[in-house]
Amino acid sequence: MNNAYSILNDIETDLSEFDEEVLSETEIRQINKRLKSRIDRKSGTNSSRVIGNLGKAAIIVIGFLAVGGGVYAASQYRKNLKDDLRVRATETRVVEENGNTVTKEMYDDVTGAVATYEVAYDTGAGNTEEPLVERIVKDGIANAEITGISMDYSNMKVGVRFTFDDEKDLSRLKHILDTTSAEGACWNCTEVTGISLETMLDDIAFFNWGNRYSVEGNSLYLDLFMDTTMTMEYMDEIDRRYEERAAYLREHPEEAEAGQWAGAVTEDDIAAEEYSFSEVAEEPSREEIIAGRLKELDGYKKDLPDPLKSTIKVIIDLGEDYGGTYTFTTRLEGEFGEGSHERIAINGGSAELDLDGIYETLDIKAYSIGGTGLKLYGDVCNGTDWNVYTGACDEKNIEFSACLRIRAWDDLGNTYLMLWYNVPGDGSKKTTPYGETDVDGFVAEIYDNAFGLKQFGEEAGINYSSEWADGISQITFAIEKEVSVQDADRRNRTAVELVSDPVTVTLQ
Amino acid sequence: MFKKRITDDNYIELLRRKDERALEYVVVKYGGLLRSILRNRLSLIPDMLDECFDDVLMKVWEHADDYDETRCEFKSWLAAIARYRAIDYLRKARREEEMMAGESIDDMVTEPGAADPRIAQIEDAIESEAEQMLSCLSPKDREIFKRIYIDGDSIEEVSRDMDMPKEQVYNHTSRSKKRLRKIYTPSRVMQ
Numbered sequence: 001m002n003n004a005y006s007i008l009n010d011i012e013t014d015l016s017e018f019d020e021e022v023l024s025e026t027e028i029r030q031i032n033k034r035l036k037s038r039i040d041r042k043s044g045t046n047s048s049r050v051i052g053n054l055g056k057a058a059i060i061v062i063g064f065l066a067v068g069g070g071v072y073a074a075s076q077y078r079k080n081l082k083d084d085l086r087v088r089a090t091e092t093r094v095v096e097e098n099g100n101t102v103t104k105e106m107y108d109d110v111t112g113a114v115a116t117y118e119v120a121y122d123t124g125a126g127n128t129e130e131p132l133v134e135r136i137v138k139d140g141i142a143n144a145e146i147t148g149i150s151m152d153y154s155n156m157k158v159g160v161r162f163t164f165d166d167e168k169d170l171s172r173l174k175h176i177l178d179t180t181s182a183e184g185a186c187w188n189c190t191e192v193t194g195i196s197l198e199t200m201l202d203d204i205a206f207f208n209w210g211n212r213y214s215v216e217g218n219s220l221y222l223d224l225f226m227d228t229t230m231t232m233e234y235m236d237e238i239d240r241r242y243e244e245r246a247a248y249l250r251e252h253p254e255e256a257e258a259g260q261w262a263g264a265v266t267e268d269d270i271a272a273e274e275y276s277f278s279e280v281a282e283e284p285s286r287e288e289i290i291a292g293r294l295k296e297l298d299g300y301k302k303d304l305p306d307p308l309k310s311t312i313k314v315i316i317d318l319g320e321d322y323g324g325t326y327t328f329t330t331r332l333e334g335e336f337g338e339g340s341h342e343r344i345a346i347n348g349g350s351a352e353l354d355l356d357g358i359y360e361t362l363d364i365k366a367y368s369i370g371g372t373g374l375k376l377y378g379d380v381c382n383g384t385d386w387n388v389y390t391g392a393c394d395e396k397n398i399e400f401s402a403c404l405r406i407r408a409w410d411d412l413g414n415t416y417l418m419l420w421y422n423v424p425g426d427g428s429k430k431t432t433p434y435g436e437t438d439v440d441g442f443v444a445e446i447y448d449n450a451f452g453l454k455q456f457g458e459e460a461g462i463n464y465s466s467e468w469a470d471g472i473s474q475i476t477f478a479i480e481k482e483v484s485v486q487d488a489d490r491r492n493r494t495a496v497e498l499v500s501d502p503v504t505v506t507l508q
Numbered sequence: 509m510f511k512k513r514i515t516d517d518n519y520i521e522l523l524r525r526k527d528e529r530a531l532e533y534v535v536v537k538y539g540g541l542l543r544s545i546l547r548n549r550l551s552l553i554p555d556m557l558d559e560c561f562d563d564v565l566m567k568v569w570e571h572a573d574d575y576d577e578t579r580c581e582f583k584s585w586l587a588a589i590a591r592y593r594a595i596d597y598l599r600k601a602r603r604e605e606e607m608m609a610g611e612s613i614d615d616m617v618t619e620p621g622a623a624d625p626r627i628a629q630i631e632d633a634i635e636s637e638a639e640q641m642l643s644c645l646s647p648k649d650r651e652i653f654k655r656i657y658i659d660g661d662s663i664e665e666v667s668r669d670m671d672m673p674k675e676q677v678y679n680h681t682s683r684s685k686k687r688l689r690k691i692y693t694p695s696r697v698m699q
Contacts, residue, residue, distance in 0.1 A: 005571035009579040011588035018544040028539065032532050034562050039528065039569065093514060093529055095536070 025095075025105075029114055080111045082308060082336040084370035086150035087113040088159075090470070106146060110470055111371050117330030119144045121323065141323035142168075147221070149312070149332065150467075152372045152445065154229045156307055158199070158314055160328060162220040173322060174215040181454075187213045187222070194319040199224055201310040205232040212450030212466060220322075223466065224314060225449065228307045308332050341368035343377055349500035350378075351479040355402045357388030359432050362404045362420070362442070362479050367505070373446055373468035374475060374505070376406060380422060380442040383432035400485040406444050407462075407498065408477035414465040417456055418477070420444035459484065459494035478502040520582060523572040531569050538586055545587055549594035553601045560597045564590045645684050652677060653684045 023031070080086065089106035096103040101120045108114070121141060142162030150157045164170065176194075177187045188197035188211065199208045207230040212223040314328040348364025365378040393399055406418035420442040428439045447453060448466040457464045460482070468475075479500035486492050514522060514533040522530035543561060550557050567589050568575075575585050645653060652670070655661040656677075663681075667674045 005567065005574035005589065006576065008588035008592060009574070009576045009585055011580075011584070011591070013545075013584055013587040013591065015541065015583065015587060018541060018548060021540040021543045021547070023535070023539045023543070028532075028535055031535050031539065031562070031565075035531060035535070035565055035569070036528065038562060038566055039531075091529065093532065 025116065079341075080113055080336050080371040081341060082151075082338060083153050084151070084341065084372050084375075085113065085332070085336055086111055086148060086371040087115045087332070088148035088150070088470070089146060092145055104145065106148075108148075113333075113371075115146070115149060115330055115333055117146050117328055119146075120327040120329070122325040122327065142220070142318075142326070144323075144326045144328070146328055146330065149330070150372050151228075151307060151332070154227060154307075156226040156228050156312070157448065158224045158226065158312070158328070160222050160224070160314065160316070160326075162222075162318070162322070162326070164218045164220075164322070166218060168218055168322075170215050170218055170220065173220065173318075177213050177215065181213070186211060186451075188316075196315075196317045197224065198313075198315040199226040200313040200315070201226075201228060201307055202305040203311070203313065204305060206230060207232055207235050210449035210451045212448075212453075220318075222316070223448070223450065229304060231304070308336065341370045341375075343368045346503065348376060348378065348477070348503050349479055351404055351481065351499040353402055353404050353481055353499075354433060355483065356392035356400075357385045357390075357434070358402045359383040359385070359434055360402075360404050361430070362406075364406075364444075364477075364479070364500075364503075374408070374418075374477075376418060376420075376444040376477070378442055378444075379425065379439050380420065381430045381432065381437060381439045382422075383430070383434050383437035385434035388434065397488045398485055400483065402481065402483045404479055404481055404499070406477055407480045407496075408446075408475055410469060410472040410476075411474040412469050412472055414469050414472075415462050416468070417447045417453065417462075417464045418444040419447045460496045462496075473506065475505040476502045477505070520572070520575065520577065523569070526569075531565065534568060534586070535565065538583055541583060542586060542590055545590045546594060549591060550597060553597060556597050556601065560590075560593055563597075564593050567593065649680050649684045652680045656681055 087106060087108045088110070090109040091107040092104055094102060095105050095116065100122065101118050103116065103118050105114060105116045121144070142164045145161050145163075147159035147161045148157070149159070176192075180187060180189060180192050185192055186209075187193055188195050190196045197208065197211070199206050206226050206228060208224050208226045210225050212221075214221045310331070312328075312330050312332070315325060316328075317325040343366035345366050346364070348367065350361065350363040353360040359382070361379075361381040363379045364376050367377070368375050405420070408416040408418055410416075423441040423443055425438060425440040429436050430439050446466075446468060447456070447464070450466065453464050453466055456462075478498045480496050481499045482494065482496045484492060484494040514527075514529050519530045519533045519537075523534065542564060543557070546557055546560055546564070547554070550560060564586070568586060571589075575582065580588075652666055655666050656663065661669075663674055663677050666672070667677050670677070672680075
């Protein structure tokens with residue numbers, strides 16, 4: 001015997017004298033957090049993988065700027081805020097099994113967030129005495145897990161993974177999904193793939209789109225993008241009114257031709273112009289339609305459930321061959337901070353695009369690190385002259401588009417596409433080759449929509465990643481120009497090139 | 509890749525391999541029992557409960573290799589560690605009480621702590637726990653140890669009554685003391 005802890009094997013304790021207490025989930029989390037901290041302190045290093053990643057990915061420092069900039073040094077923790085958060089399952093463990101439901105907990109070692117969720121298996125599998133988690137492997141049903149949840153403003157992404165045992169052949173499933181995707185349909189096009197999907201907040205179905213899939217080995221990965229401002233009921237109502245309006249104009253072509261409905265001549269035009277709740281029986285002015293539309297939208301938004309306080313439910317039916325229906329139920333837990341992340345000022349590079357009437361400038365001035373990763377901020381100016389552009393198209397007998405966007409890449413070999421959106425500027429103006437125009441602000445963030453990313457990737461010949469990887473040591477970004485041309489024979493050609501000096505971000 | 513799922517069958521093995529999930533498993537599975545034991549043992553110093561709770565689990569983490577499943581159930585080992593650590597916390601509390609008592613004006617004229625009922629309570633708790641902890645000795649060792657160190661019998665008396673050579677009595681007591689010393693060694697030495 002070497003020490004007391006060995007001798008303690010021989011100590012007898014009458015355990016019946018103790019009334020076992022029940023620890024709440026919160027208490028368990030707090031205990032685990034304290035223990036992790038002590039283990040880490042004890043080891044003197046961030047030796048555990050969990051803490052190791054936290055230390056590495058949590059702090060970001062600007063490294064160098066090749067030209068026109070300087071050396072920047074700043075650090076900021078990657079914490080979750082209400083408008084920018086993620087819980088990615090670095091660790092997942094089974095908490096409980098009850099009937100056909102398994103309760104699991106996932107822990108994000110970068111943001112420190114925790115989420116508990118349930119997976120209900122509507123499999124019809126027989127033996128109910130055997131633990132469910134053991135049974136599903138034998139029955140060829142997938143071990144279903146949430147790989148992550150993130151929120152960026154109103155966009156919620158839920159990642160799920162289905163891992164089948166080695167005997168399950170996913171090649172047929174992969175073939176169906178690949179074929180469907182190649183034809184431009186989504187993987188949850190039930191009629192084609194047999195897979196159905198519902199995404200819900202507090203049992204209200206919400207619109208999801210651009211969902212990503214991948215089949216790797218015996219695992220099926222899905223990323224689901226839920227627009228938390230768009231209920232399916234709202235979408236259905238839009239469709240209904242569109243159909244109603246289209247039917248009306250088919251019966252009254254003179255109104256359509258007269259442009260009485262703001263140029264609603266074709267069905268596409270109707271979709272563009274009347275993509276709203278506006279009534280069709282009356283003849284309001286365009287301003288009245290817009291005002292009514294906004295009023296209606298405001299009222300609608302007030303009734304939407306708060307995603308941070310709602311039960312999030314994802315129901316996926318993979319079909320009988322792949323285990324039937326899997327229902328994931330969870331909530332985003334924890335108190336997430338208000339406001340936005342600190343912006344660190346940098347000289348992040350600038351670029352100007354001037355191509356046959358299309359004019360755009362981009363000037364990167366700051367960055368921040370949030371739950372969902374890196375964001376860039378700056379000024380944007382769009383001074384396109386559509387007359388010049390149209391003239392150029394006519395003259396060359398082509399159609400083309402051009403824009404500035406941001407490419408980022410990391411030291412792990414991943415490449416990312418960052419697209420920007422306008423935010424109000426400070427009121428300043430800029431003189432462009434086509435006149436004077438406003439200078440707006442912009443926010444650029446990683447582009448993760450599966451459909452768009454696939455298309456952009458094919459055009460650029462780049463395999464873009466849809467989310468920032470963990471364990472990155474460096475991220476470099478630069479502005480790139482993208483020009484797409486369609487010639488008279490409707491052949492498309494796209495070219496992309498970097499047009500600003502790259503800035504490297506070093507993770508510590 | 510999936511990590512190996514923590515189950516009743518593998519958590520001890522994974523604990524020894526320093527898989528933090530195994531420690532979390534112990535918290536979920538035995539946390540309630542552990543807290544119950546410590547609440548019972550540390551009723552005099554309830555504010556130390558959480559700290560001691562974490563301390564016990566850290567000892568489980570650090571000394572998982574010392575657990576011997578052929579000798580006891582894991583929860584018995586955990587309970588023993590809890591009781592052992594509880595004694596340490598009680599000792600620490602007694603020292604602090606004595607220091608505080610020594611600083612008071614009243615104790616300037618009396619032996620520090622002598623009349624302090626709280627110190628006496630803590631000492632009682634320690635003795636009571638120590639008595640129970642003798643269970644780590646074999647029945648024969650326990651009897652010999654009690655007669656000599658608790659009842660105050662001489663080696664000769666024990667030798668005569670138990671029909672045992674004196675050298676053998678010495679051997680028994682020496683072995684017992686070694687075992688007990690290991691258990692009651694202050695934590696800073698064990699760490």
